[in-house]
Amino acid sequence: MNKKVKFQTPTGMHDILPEDQFLYEKIWALVDDVAKFYGFGKIMTPIVEDAALYERGTGGTTDIVEKQMYTLKTKGDDVLALRPEFTPGIVRSYIQHGMIALPQPIKLYTYGPLFRYEHPQAGRFRQFHQVDFEVFGEQSAALDAQIIQIFYIILKELKFSHLIIEVNSIGDNQCRPYYKKMLSNYLRPRQTSLCADCRRRFRENPLRTLDCKEEKCQRIRSQAPQFIDHLCEECKNHFKALLEFLDETDLPYHLDPYLVRGLDYYTKTVFEIFSEKTMEQTKEKGEVLQRNALVGGGRYDGLVRLLGGKDVPASGAAAGVERIVGLLREMQLVPKSEPTAEIFLAQLGDLSKKKSLKLLEDFRKAKIQVAESLGRDSLRTQLARADKLKVAYTLILGQKEVLDGTIVIRKMDTGEQDTVKLANVVEEVKKRIKK
RNA sequence: GUGGCUAUGGUGUAAUGGCAGCACAGGAGUUUGUGGAGCUCCUAGAGGCGGUCCGAAUCCGCUUAGCCACCCCA
Numbered sequence: 001m002n003k004k005v006k007f008q009t010p011t012g013m014h015d016i017l018p019e020d021q022f023l024y025e026k027i028w029a030l031v032d033d034v035a036k037f038y039g040f041g042k043i044m045t046p047i048v049e050d051a052a053l054y055e056r057g058t059g060g061t062t063d064i065v066e067k068q069m070y071t072l073k074t075k076g077d078d079v080l081a082l083r084p085e086f087t088p089g090i091v092r093s094y095i096q097h098g099m100i101a102l103p104q105p106i107k108l109y110t111y112g113p114l115f116r117y118e119h120p121q122a123g124r125f126r127q128f129h130q131v132d133f134e135v136f137g138e139q140s141a142a143l144d145a146q147i148i149q150i151f152y153i154i155l156k157e158l159k160f161s162h163l164i165i166e167v168n169s170i171g172d173n174q175c176r177p178y179y180k181k182m183l184s185n186y187l188r189p190r191q192t193s194l195c196a197d198c199r200r201r202f203r204e205n206p207l208r209t210l211d212c213k214e215e216k217c218q219r220i221r222s223q224a225p226q227f228i229d230h231l232c233e234e235c236k237n238h239f240k241a242l243l244e245f246l247d248e249t250d251l252p253y254h255l256d257p258y259l260v261r262g263l264d265y266y267t268k269t270v271f272e273i274f275s276e277k278t279m280e281q282t283k284e285k286g287e288v289l290q291r292n293a294l295v296g297g298g299r300y301d302g303l304v305r306l307l308g309g310k311d312v313p314a315s316g317a318a319a320g321v322e323r324i325v326g327l328l329r330e331m332q333l334v335p336k337s338e339p340t341a342e343i344f345l346a347q348l349g350d351l352s353k354k355k356s357l358k359l360l361e362d363f364r365k366a367k368i369q370v371a372e373s374l375g376r377d378s379l380r381t382q383l384a385r386a387d388k389l390k391v392a393y394t395l396i397l398g399q400k401e402v403l404d405g406t407i408v409i410r411k412m413d414t415g416e417q418d419t420v421k422l423a424n425v426v427e428e429v430k431k432r433i434k435k
Numbered sequence: 436g437u438g439g440c441u442a443u444g445g446u447g448u449a450a451u452g453g454c455a456g457c458a459c460a461g462g463a464g465u466u467u468g469u470g471g472a473g474c475u476c477c478u479a480g481a482g483g484c485g486g487u488c489c490g491a492a493u494c495c496g497c498u499u500a501g502c503c504a505c506c507c508c509a
Binding site: 062068085114116118119129130208294296297320321324346378379382383384385387394400415 | 436437462463464465467468469470471482483499500501502503504505506507508509
């Protein structure tokens with residue numbers, strides 16, 4: 001290895017090695033399956049978009065846009081950004097392709113890498129993956145509930161047990177300005193008692209003081225007017241309908257009146273899904289409750305219009321894949337990776353090595369996984385390799401066998417060996433692994 | 436952007452200023468065509484740069500990276 005230069009993954013980014021692929025593949029397959037059933041079509045949008053799409057869509061005052069975007073200038077002087085989240089890109093696609101002309105609702109899903117420039121820590125990376133579901137053109141809370149249900153199902157299928165769904169409504173542009181004012185009026189005389197962060201939040205986005213973890217702030221907010229008491233009629237009804245749908249589906253939700261989300265575009269429904277396990281564990285460590293959501297989302301009725309489309313209601317959510325994978329590992333819910341091969345082909349001598357290539361192809365056609373070690377000549381090492389791979393049978397094709405047109409089938413756990421005709425070996429193996 | 440902790444073969448670790456050692460993994464063997472145990476041998480290491488010192492993995496400075504926390508978020 002070169003002593004001077006040591007290349008490694010950029011900060012906050014990781015290789016997903018062959019031995020870890022099965023977990024990701026399992027998640028993709030599950031998501032495809034659930035999405036298909038619920039009528040969501042897969043969409044893949046570019047990893048880079050016009051940076052202005054996020055500045056306008058995600059919101060110029062959000063951290064994501066203010067300090068976490070990877071932007072780049074092309075030779076043609078376009079300013080592009082590595083996507084920090086999915087929603088604006090999908091909204092752009094909805095508008096660009098005139099999906100409004102299609103029968104609504106339009107249900108879309110996707111998954112892939114996202115990029116945010118921030119300091120990496122537990123469950124937080126600069127390149128990470130999300131699974132994302134979006135619905136356009138339907139204002140009913142039924143769709144909000146369905147999205148929550150879909151993510152709940154996905155986590156359930158991955159064997160998560162203690163899931164909790166936090167829901168809230170943050171109103172719309174009818175009632176939110178009104179409530180914001182009310183909250184500000186309440187907070188203003190109490191500013192000095194807030195923590196330093198909340199004093200800043202009070203100026204920038206008073207709603208965010210609601211989910212502060214500082215005890216003194218929590219004391220203050222407990223007396224604060226609650227948004228759900230001051231929703232406008234439409235938002236109130238929408239929220240009520242959502243809760244009824246959730247009751248109907250038996251989802252274990254919890255109304256958290258202090259749940260507000262950082263993105264500017266949310267209206268009405270907001271929700272997050274946590275594993276209670278993470279909460280317990282962080283409590284044990286004596287730390288402040290860690291709120292690493294597995295899933296987060298909500299309704300964004302104003303975004304399509306904001307990005308240049310018609311006034312189309314929409315709702316969506318995204319799950320953090322690395323967080324899911326990390327938690328699966330922590331809770332030891334990680335399934336053992338499947339054995340890579342069922343049988344092993346050991347060969348001795350040039351002639352038999354030549355026959356091996358063709359034989360392997362016969363097994364591939366029969367859909368039987370065969371491992372081999374064609375680079376090695378010693379039978380001893382080949383058997384050792386077969387043993388390590390935990391295959392049930394090893395085929396031994398030696399010089400003698402090649403001349404006789406036969407092959408040895410060795411049962412690894414007992415050491416029993418049968419000699420069969422080379423022409424029949426696929427059939428013979430099939431017979432044995434079926435048992 | 437701020438703060439705390441850390442950095443030794445591929446992996447996990449040891450050695451408190453004096454020969455970098457161990458385990459696992461990997462490779463070659465263990466009498467020539469039969470695995471799992473044992474044994475023998477081999478491969479492979481101080482993140483980088485500088486400083487102190489006769490001598491640095493060890494002390495100091497800077498830097499890079501990792502982990503964790505704040506902020507914020509999936």
